Amino acid sequence: MGLTQRQEKIAGMVRSLGPITGEQIAERLNVTRAALRPDLAILVMSGMVEARPKVGYYYTGKNVMSMLTDQISRIKVRDIQSVPVVVTSSTSVYDAVVTMFLEDVGSVFIVEPAGILTGVVSRKDVLKVALGGSDLHKMPVKVLMTPMPKIVVTSPDESVLAAAKKIIDNEVDSLPVVAIADHQETKAYEVIGRLTKTNIARLFVELGEGRGGEHYS
Amino acid sequence: MGLTQRQEKIAGMVRSLGPITGEQIAERLNVTRAALRPDLAILVMSGMVEARPKVGYYYTGKNVMSMLTDQISRIKVRDIQSVPVVVTSSTSVYDAVVTMFLEDVGSVFIVEPAGILTGVVSRKDVLKVALGGSDLHKMPVKVLMTPMPKIVVTSPDESVLAAAKKIIDNEVDSLPVVAIADHQETKAYEVIGRLTKTNIARLFVELGEGRGGEHYS
Structure with missing residues (x-):
């Protein structure tokens, strides 16, 4: 109107x-x-x-903006999340980067058996150690990963809006989408997805082209 | 409403x-x-x-989606673009990456005097050569940059929607915002800004929070 x-x-x-x-x-x-x-x-x-x-x-x-706000805040992370790309903490930095290239992702999540989240490594993290001249073949990825509990996460039920705000406020490129799991008698996060700036940019395009309706769950 | x-x-x-x-x-x-x-x-x-x-x-x-479409398509690149980060083509890869870290950007634009765009280098490009074990101090950035005319660009007057679509379709993280300039008797692009997925994610958050109105020029 x-x-x-x-x-x-x-x-x-x-x-x-x-x-x-x-x-x-x-x-x-x-x-x-x-x-x-x-x-x-x-x-x-x-x-x-x-x-x-x-x-x-x-x-x-x-104003008319509030209708837009309504529409946007109804879209959940689960509606647009991607598949997570994971390696284990003993993986070498080199192999982790190879995985990044093969899967074309900017970050990999580090998990222990059962998919429990322990860390995140981004291209930026790797670039920093590569500049320092370290041997990427010998260095395990856990040496440079951002470890739990410093990792900012999201869940399938969170609104994309709230998750996007976390991405912006924490200056990260992606968030692990997690479910709470029982693990060794403590609560832990199981990685079940990945929400990236690309997901958000794609959603923006879909909304702008009037194709966002499919995401309202 | x-x-x-x-x-x-x-x-x-x-x-x-x-x-x-x-x-x-x-x-x-x-x-x-x-x-x-x-x-x-x-x-x-x-x-x-x-x-x-x-x-x-x-x-x-x-339906209400068309209002959303209307609102979104009125926002121009100039309303949300960032300042470009540039180096010259003789800069070493090492120095280009240092610039990336200092400015906290994922890509730098390579320009000749007068700000004419000749290339783009991303973290991903650098990571690829770093894995190969090249000496980043000796290699000039022009060796690994994506050169013109392969670079996808946008302009201040383009809608953010159209620009976001270019980012998604071409699988890049950012676009140089350019103006057409006369240069050595041919048309060339002068770099005047930078549009990133971060800009788009931030705009998404602003729209979702009802703060997007300030962007309608």
Whole structure:
């Protein structure tokens, strides 16, 4: 839908001057009160503006953006997550990087048997030690991995919005998608997926092309 | 805003039975015509349903997703682009990677004097040669860069949606934002910015939190 230019103008007026009466708005726009009625009705219906008897119209702060917000926050991690790429902690850095290239991923997750998450290694981590001239064949990946509990994770039920915020706030490229598992009598994370900036960029494209509906679970 | 359950129901009814009059809808829902009026107004306003005098309401096929599409496609690359990080083609790979770390970017753009784009180098490119055991101090960055005209670029006026699609389709992490410049009597690209998956993920978060409005230019 979108608002007409006049509706946008009225909304702006209510925002900066409200509470303001219909008569005052009409006067400022140099139109009759009756001519304004449909526009005001639409603004009130949209929730952007509210009318209070004997006070006038005031701005609620809600707008068309809130519908967008609704739609976006309904999409869950499970709806767009990728398959995780994992190695064990005794894998050499070299082999971990080979895995990254073969699977074309920017990070691999380090797991112990039963898929319990113990670390994450990114291209950036490897590049740092490669610059230092270390022998990547001999170095096990656990030496340079970001270990638990420092790893930021997400779960299938989390909203993509909340997960994307974690990616941005923690400056990482991806999050392991985990389920809580019982492991050696303590709670641990089992890796069941991967959420990346690529997943989010792809979702953005799908939403922008009107193809996001398939993700609403 | 989002639709209420009753509005969703009416939309479904119009979709399957339309064109249908307000009276017919009221009868099926067992409410008065007057009680329906606000719901129908909202559906018409949303563009999902249209009213034709003496015919009734019919479904347009548009829905809340199209509003999302509208909003998203109005955001331009210039509204969210980052500053480009550049080196010259004689820079060593080692120094290029140091620049990547200092600026915390995943790619650097290779430019000639006057800022003309000649190449792009990513962490992935460097990691590949580092694995091969090359001396990164001696190798100039031009040896491993992706050269023009193979580089996928965007411009400040392009929609973020179109640019994001290029990122996904070409499997790259970022695009140089360029302006067309006259250079040595041929057209060339001057690098003026950088659009990354991070920019897109951040925009996604802003839209999801209802803070995207600031980007509409």
